[in-house]
Amino acid sequence: MIRIGDFSKLSRVSVKTLRYYDDMDLIKPVYVDALTGYRFYEYHQLPRLNRILALKDLGFSLEEIGRLLAENPPPDRPVQIMQLRKEEAHKRMLEEAERLERVEARLRLIEQETDMTRYDVVIKRVESVRVASVRGIVPSPPQQAPLWRELWSNLDGSKAKPAGACMTLYYDEEYKEKDWDIEVCQPITGELGETDRVKVRTLPAVESMACTVHHGPFTAIQQAYDAALKWIDEGGYRIVGPAREVVLQAPAEAKGGSDVAADQSDPNGITEIQYPVEKAK
Amino acid sequence: MIRIGDFSKLSRVSVKTLRYYDDMDLIKPVYVDALTGYRFYEYHQLPRLNRILALKDLGFSLEEIGRLLAENPPPDRPVQIMQLRKEEAHKRMLEEAERLERVEARLRLIEQETDMTRYDVVIKRVESVRVASVRGIVPSPPQQAPLWRELWSNLDGSKAKPAGACMTLYYDEEYKEKDWDIEVCQPITGELGETDRVKVRTLPAVESMACTVHHGPFTAIQQAYDAALKWIDEGGYRIVGPAREVVLQAPAEAKGGSDVAADQSDPNGITEIQYPVEKAK
DNA sequence: TTGCTCCTCACGTCACGTGAGGTGGC
DNA sequence: TTGCTCCTCACGTCACGTGAGGTGGC
Numbered sequence: 001m002i003r004i005g006d007f008s009k010l011s012r013v014s015v016k017t018l019r020y021y022d023d024m025d026l027i028k029p030v031y032v033d034a035l036t037g038y039r040f041y042e043y044h045q046l047p048r049l050n051r052i053l054a055l056k057d058l059g060f061s062l063e064e065i066g067r068l069l070a071e072n073p074p075p076d077r078p079v080q081i082m083q084l085r086k087e088e089a090h091k092r093m094l095e096e097a098e099r100l101e102r103v104e105a106r107l108r109l110i111e112q113e114t115d116m117t118r119y120d121v122v123i124k125r126v127e128s129v130r131v132a133s134v135r136g137i138v139p140s141p142p143q144q145a146p147l148w149r150e151l152w153s154n155l156d157g158s159k160a161k162p163a164g165a166c167m168t169l170y171y172d173e174e175y176k177e178k179d180w181d182i183e184v185c186q187p188i189t190g191e192l193g194e195t196d197r198v199k200v201r202t203l204p205a206v207e208s209m210a211c212t213v214h215h216g217p218f219t220a221i222q223q224a225y226d227a228a229l230k231w232i233d234e235g236g237y238r239i240v241g242p243a244r245e246v247v248l249q250a251p252a253e254a255k256g257g258s259d260v261a262a263d264q265s266d267p268n269g270i271t272e273i274q275y276p277v278e279k280a281k
Numbered sequence: 282m283i284r285i286g287d288f289s290k291l292s293r294v295s296v297k298t299l300r301y302y303d304d305m306d307l308i309k310p311v312y313v314d315a316l317t318g319y320r321f322y323e324y325h326q327l328p329r330l331n332r333i334l335a336l337k338d339l340g341f342s343l344e345e346i347g348r349l350l351a352e353n354p355p356p357d358r359p360v361q362i363m364q365l366r367k368e369e370a371h372k373r374m375l376e377e378a379e380r381l382e383r384v385e386a387r388l389r390l391i392e393q394e395t396d397m398t399r400y401d402v403v404i405k406r407v408e409s410v411r412v413a414s415v416r417g418i419v420p421s422p423p424q425q426a427p428l429w430r431e432l433w434s435n436l437d438g439s440k441a442k443p444a445g446a447c448m449t450l451y452y453d454e455e456y457k458e459k460d461w462d463i464e465v466c467q468p469i470t471g472e473l474g475e476t477d478r479v480k481v482r483t484l485p486a487v488e489s490m491a492c493t494v495h496h497g498p499f500t501a502i503q504q505a506y507d508a509a510l511k512w513i514d515e516g517g518y519r520i521v522g523p524a525r526e527v528v529l530q531a532p533a534e535a536k537g538g539s540d541v542a543a544d545q546s547d548p549n550g551i552t553e554i555q556y557p558v559e560k561a562k
Numbered sequence: 563t564t565g566c567t568c569c570t571c572a573c574g575t576c577a578c579g580t581g582a583g584g585t586g587g588c
Numbered sequence: 589t590t591g592c593t594c595c596t597c598a599c600g601t602c603a604c605g606t607g608a609g610g611t612g613g614c
Contacts, residue, residue: 005567010446010529012405015568020604036612037569043530043551046494047401054401058384062603082388089381096374103339103370107363120328120335124293165291213327248291249324270324286593296594301578317586318595343577 001031007041011049024062026052026069059085098236098279105234119227121212126274128205132160133169134197135183142218142264144168147184150197160192167246169203183242206276210237214271218251218264224273232277241276248272282312288322292330305343307333307350340366379517379560386515400508402493407555409486413441414450415478416464423499423545425449428465431478441473448527450484464523487557491518495552499532499545505554513558522557529553 008015021027022039027048029039048069055065068081134151138144148166155162164187171181185203192200210232214224232239251266289296302308303320308329310320329350336346349362415432419425429447436443445468452462466484473481491513495505513520532547543550 003567012407014605016605017603019569024603033612038612039568044496044549046529046551046553047496050401050403050492050494053403056603057380057403058387059380079388079391082384082391086381086384086388089377089384093374093377093381096370096377099338099340100367100370100374103363103367106339107360107367110360110363120331122331122334122338126293211331213331215325215328248327268325270327272327284593295579297579298577300595305577314586319586320594337577 001040001042004029004039004041007045010043011046013049013053021049021052021062024066026062026066058082059089102235105231108234109230119212119214119224119231121210121228121231123208123277124211126206126209128202129164129185129187130189130200130202131185132188132192132198132200133183133185134199135171135181136197137179137181139178139180141168141170141180141182144182144184147182151184151186154195154198155186155188155192158190158192160188160190163187163189165246165248167244169242169244171242206241206274208237208277208279210275210277212273213248214269214273216269217267218269218271221271221273224271228273228275232275236280237277238280239275240278244272244274246272246274282321282323285310285320285322288326291324292327294330294334302330302333302343305347307343307347339363340370383516386512389515390511400493400495400505400512402491402509402512404489404558405492407487407490409483410445410466410468411470411481411483412466413469413473413479413481414464414466415480416452416462417478418460418462420459420461422449422451422461422463425463425465426543428463432465432467435476435479436467436469436473439471439473441469441471444468444470446527446529448525450523450525452523487522487555489518489558489560491556491558493554494529495550495554497550498548499543499550499552502552502554505552509554509556513556517561518558519561520556521559525553525555527553527555 002010004015004018008018011018018027019039022029027045030042030045031040032038033040051069052065055068056062060068132151132155134147136147138147166184166186169183169185171183188200192198194200210228212224212228212231214221247269249268249270251269252263283291285296285299289299292299299308300320303310308326311323311326312321313319314321332350333346336349337343341349413432413436415428417428419428447465447467450464450466452464469481473479475481491509493505493509493512495502528550530549530551532543532545532550534543
């Protein structure tokens with residue numbers, strides 16, 4: 001029989017850890033002095049301790065290890081358990097690899113001293129939303145006000161109530177000189193009669209949405225798009241659906257009543273740009 | 282101004298987390314009602330929250346994020362900080378990849394239903410030890426007793442005291458039919474005069490030592506070696522020094538006084554086998 | 563006797579999640 | 589008034605490490 005300090009030196013496991021494993025019932029001393037509380041171990045306990053360390057290294061929690069050691073002889077379940085473990089280890093490895101990629105992309109951005117470091121892009125899950133919407137072709141994005149007026153005039157006096165920030169969806173895949181295919185959407189609750197132009201539908205939930213927030217004059221929103229697209233590209237993602245432009249805080253009304261209903265230069269507008277993405281293979 | 286619940290929905294960050302970030306001084310509400318304690322946020326706080334999430338995703342702790350956000354304008358240190366982060370992310374990725382490899386190796390072992398799953402191999406750091414030793418050629422490992430007698434007769438009556446488990450080092454790189462080059466070592470403290478045969482030296486510390494414990498008759502120790510070698514190979518390691526065989530609990534003395542001083546079939550012997558290893562490239 | 567080893571609490575870690583128990587606002 | 593939202597503790601997580609304060613053994 002040897003004392004805990006010697007057992008610790010032999011196994012190169014700290015005394016604190018051995019005491020902890022004792023409390024956790026993973027490996028108990030063969031004898032404990034009733035008077036002093038001293039723990040005494042045997043050399044033949046080393047294989048069990050080694051097994052604990054080996055299982056820990058494979059990624060098992062102490063609780064799992066306890067259960068694995070308790071059921072002996074081990075049934076044929078270990079294969080399945082190890083397979084699970086393998087999947088988890090694989091997933092964690094991929095996660096770390098992706099994180100590394102993002103760090104490297106950010107580093108490249110910083111080294112290029114671009115202004116894009118002002119925009120932070122993050123991946124989030126977005127729930128589905130029920131919206132009333134009007135889809136149409138407009139000459140350019142700042143001229144989407146007629147679609148909004150069309151939408152809101154239909155909502156006015158209906159039983160539907162706005163429920164969330166309105167947004168614009170952009171369907172074009174490449175850059176357009178003119179004639180943009182867009183859809184203006186207002187989340188709603190309650191019933192609304194559809195018309196030829198005004199539809200009620202549910203935007204699907206998106207598992208991985210790359211999101212960035214633009215705060216400032218609308219005229220400079222292109223920078224946010226550039227930053228988002230660059231981030232998506234560098235991070236090894238690809239776009240798998242229409243972009244969404246969510247109006248979190250609307251800019252002031254413009255003076256005069258043209259098709260341009262909002263003051264594009266108001267620095268208080270806040271907009272979130274969202275791109276549904278997928279990891280590219 | 283919006284309430285915490287709405288800010289949470291907008292940012293898709295939980296209310297609990299927002300309160301926590303408030304406590305941590307990462308992002309404070311613009312206004313807190315003195316009477317009710319209600320927190321109120323502004324839309325323009327979203328970019329800051331996004332920055333927090335982006336930094337978190339890059340692997341920074343909340344405390345580090347707090348410091349990064351506090352010092353603005355950010356100095357040119359970010360590049361160095363990101364480089365550090367890159368190294369860490371890279372290291373973690375490699376660790377996970379290696380863990381995955383070990384899990385897969387174990388899985389292969391189980392599927393082959395070999396008996397080797399009885400042996401658990403773990404990587405540990407081993408400190409340097411000062412030893413008295415005798416190196417020599419013996420016909421086969423069980424016949425190393427003369428070397429031990431030579432060593433101990435020199436220790437007897439000297440000022441040196443044994444300090445730890447004795448061990449045998451194996452220098453041969455391939456399997457030998459006969460004539461093994463081995464060194465028997467006894468850790469000591471205190472001075473000892475060297476002779477032609479008995480040397481005092483310090484075994485170097487080893488950063489990565491693959492260790493496994495054999496418990497049972499010495500005659501079956503080959504299984505432990507097989508398991509260790511297989512583990513080393515499957516795990517993508519290679520051996521970078523002489524193996525050590527550490528006697529943790531000596532077997533009983535053999536009856537009769539041949540060169541074989543220990544009873545090789547005593548089931549109570551406990552031996553640790555150690556291989557210095559390195560990750561193979 | 564003096565170090566050395568051992569003991570048992572109790573607390574800290576990290577980034578929140580999970581209640582308990584209570585209150586404000588429409 | 590009834591839900592709904594918000595609040596503040598307090599505790600749990602995971603695998604130990606770090607003291608504090610005290611005692612046994614040679």
